[in-house]
Amino acid sequence: NAGVMQNPRHLVRRRGQEARLRCSPMKGHSHVYWYRQLPEEGLKFMVYLQKENIIDESGMPKERFSAEFPKEGPSILRIQQVVRGDSAAYFCASSRTGGRDSPLHFGNGTRLTVT
Amino acid sequence: AQTVTQSQPEMSVQEAETVTLSCTYDTSESDYYLFWYKQPPSRQMILVIRQEAYKQQNATENRFSVNFQKAAKSFSLKISDSQLGDAAMYFCAHRGYQKVTFGTGTKLQVIP
Secondary structure: OOOOEEEOOEEEEOOOOOEEEEEEOOOOOOEEEEEEEOOOOOEEEEEEEEOOEEEEOOOOOOOOEEEEOOOOOOEEEEEOOOOHHHOEEEEEEEEOOOOOOOOOEEOOOEEEEEO | OOEEEOOOOEEEEEOOOOEEEOOEEEOOOOOOEEEEEEEOOOOOOEEEEEEEOOOOOOOEEOOEEEEEEOOOOEEEEEEOOOOHHHOEEEEEEEEEOOEEEEOOOEEEEEEO
């Protein structure tokens, strides 16, 4: 009964490199959400995806950031040409449906450090 | 657009005592759910309790209960008989149409 799986748990990248964060939702869940958390701060919404579709990307920076949730395989959050300000914990959550009564289940997060 | 406000950045409580964490929200939707999540130092986000906006009865989960005041758009969390394991960040969240919005969190310290 695996929960939401995120990997890697920790990721270190030098400025200018690419970061790829993976998220496998809970079994039976087809809705995925990505959030960013800076130290001592709350969760900031980035993007909401359903299989093969981006539903809401209003929280995603316009440049360098992209997300996908293919028909097969995990959801990927991709950050190109990382900068120090991208250092944060990135959380993925999934829900069974997009309905209001369907709570989000979170992974353990990926802590990205840009050196 | 929804907003969720947690006005207490930090709170402390003596072990075995009761503490209440505040949360207010703003939304134009009439149908929504509210949630409280706990984030211990391990960083895992754990669902604590949920409340449907259409239900007047306050939700309860063991030592955790809420005081939901819909007209005031208030959704506070009460923790009874506080335990050391309750020490964590607590986040209030609003789930409306296609959007889940979180507050900035309250850090709860439990004093032995």
